[in-house]
Amino acid sequence: MKPVGPIPAGYESLAGELAIGGMRASELVAAAGRTPLFVYSRAHLNARIAQLRAALPAQVGINYAVKANPHLAVIGHLAPLVDGFDIASSGELGLCLKAGIDPARISFAGPGKRDEELEAAIAAGVTLNCESLGEGRRALAIGQRLGKAPRIAIRVNPSFELKGSGMKMGGGAKPFGVDADKVPELARELIAHGAEWRGLHIFTGSQALSADAIIEAQGNVLDLAARLTEAIGHGCPKLNMGGGFGIPYFPGDEPLDLDRVGAALIARLEHLPAVLADSELCLELGRYLVGEAGVYLCRVVDRKESHGVVYLVTDGGLHHQLAASGNFGTVVRRNYPSAIATLYGAEPTEEVNIVGCLCTPLDRLADNAIMPRADVGDLVAVFCAGAYGASASPSAFLGHGPAAELLV
Ligand SMILES: Cc1ncc(COP(=O)(O)O)c(C=O)c1O
Missing domain, CATH: 3.20.20.10 (Alanine racemase)
Structure with missing residues (x-):
């Protein structure tokens, strides 16, 4: 078992699903029309700016480093x-x-x-x-x-x-x-x-x-x-x-x-x-303003076992989430915060490897993570995806193309 990172505050469960901006993950995907999808939360952006304004001296301005998102x-x-x-x-x-x-x-x-x-x-x-x-x-x-x-x-x-x-x-x-x-x-x-x-x-x-x-x-x-x-x-x-x-x-x-x-x-x-x-x-x-405001949603397209290990194969991957896959300047791969968005808050019952759809062993989203039992059609959420996700990943790799993006 390998733990996942801490899920940022402010993400709730609604009718058993992860909700962002008052909409369930499945509704967000329906609104965007497809997966994979980056969802950015206005409420999180607002809250972060408010925290900074409250903590910092009034005469110190806040600039946004656009490269983050x-x-x-x-x-x-x-x-x-x-x-x-x-x-x-x-x-x-x-x-x-x-x-x-x-x-x-x-x-x-x-x-x-x-x-x-x-x-x-x-x-x-x-x-x-x-x-x-x-x-x-x-x-x-x-x-x-x-x-x-x-x-x-x-x-x-x-x-x-x-x-x-x-x-x-x-x-x-x-x-x-x-x-x-x-x-x-x-x-x-x-x-x-x-x-x-x-x-x-x-x-x-x-x-x-x-x-x-x-x-x-x-x-x-x-x-x-x-x-x-x-x-x-x-x-x-x-x-x-x-x-x-x-x-x-x-x-x-x-x-x-x-x-x-x-x-x-x-x-x-x-x-x-x-x-x-x-x-x-x-x-x-950059990332301090937008990182925790973003969630990457991808769909499980296959569930398979190899040598007793369960793989949830998604339609997402390192072509949108290079950093979460561990290939963006990290030496030891650790798990970003992640969850099964369509079973948000459900009891974790099994150890799984969540992977992307690219044919490279580098394409990993969560290793040996304990999750509720997910199946084909479920949505996976990777948190802390608001910075250096969509624009800092090789979206042309293997011809999959960019993810959708939605601000809610
Ligand atoms: C000049 C400059 N500004 C802003 C940033 C943004 O950093 P961060 O997103 O970690 O705040 C970087 C990152 O390397 C940078 O080099």
Whole structure:
């Protein structure tokens, strides 16, 4: 037996089925017209933003990192709830503009921005988080050609990292950002050549569950931003402090103590270095906003036994849920939170392997999990599917195509 991860709060049983947004899993599938299906819950998105607003200092804005879930309806729902949007491509820029987001609320980070992407961002008035000297110079040249001053912040590659994070984005040689010691000179060059100076972006890592690690990283970010701003000598209109807030995916994971992070930041901001006194501050959060708001539903298409092991073969799999399958940067495969959605709350009675429909042994959704007895036609739910699911999985693999997506 292998346990599954903790099911996020707020998912109830209705008439024996998992319910999301007041609709049963089978009703959701009927509404979407097919499986596999990602369902995103407005109530969960709203609740998460409310928790953040209650815990964080009022002067710290919340930006949404669109890469976590670029579904247009999700972006549109978050538009009035968050302060800014961080994008990683001109494709994400297009989605934000389609959702009606004011380009002044958008910033663009990413180590390989093409000239066309720089041009689209500069023309729209989006802030570029500049990742290198070369990129900064290209942006200046494009701005000159367009007759428009590019709005530029510098993404800093700090010498520290977010401890315990799943993905480290700072500390040592990195393709991301500009090494901290080179930032003042670059900033002065960009400003001297007509850029509209927007400040600093310091992203240190992601998927951290330790409040202590996040508190330490935020302190380091503020100290570094103050030192760099002194050295640049032009103020820091905006400081994007990064994010890294994680969510529990696996057995034993404890949720981040958000109140402690918020209280520490409030205390810290009371002693903010004078050079940052007029800076607008924000955090950049992806999975923390949307991860627990999403559920992936797929249908059992076969039930079979091999050498005494029961397999529930679904029409879903790693082509939509690469992370849950264990193939997205994990060393040891562990089970995401999962359940039989059409038998939600029923007594677990048997050990099963829930697999996808791809002919590779990598395509696993739950190993040796204890579930109620499910049969062909039942629906499987994989939770924590709101971030890095649909858009971060190889949906073209074996020709199965993308899953449906529904915001309820
Ligand atoms: C620059 C940047 N912003 C935002 C994120 C989103 O991280 P998460 O979804 O864990 O909040 C990442 C993830 O690696 C990132 O590199």
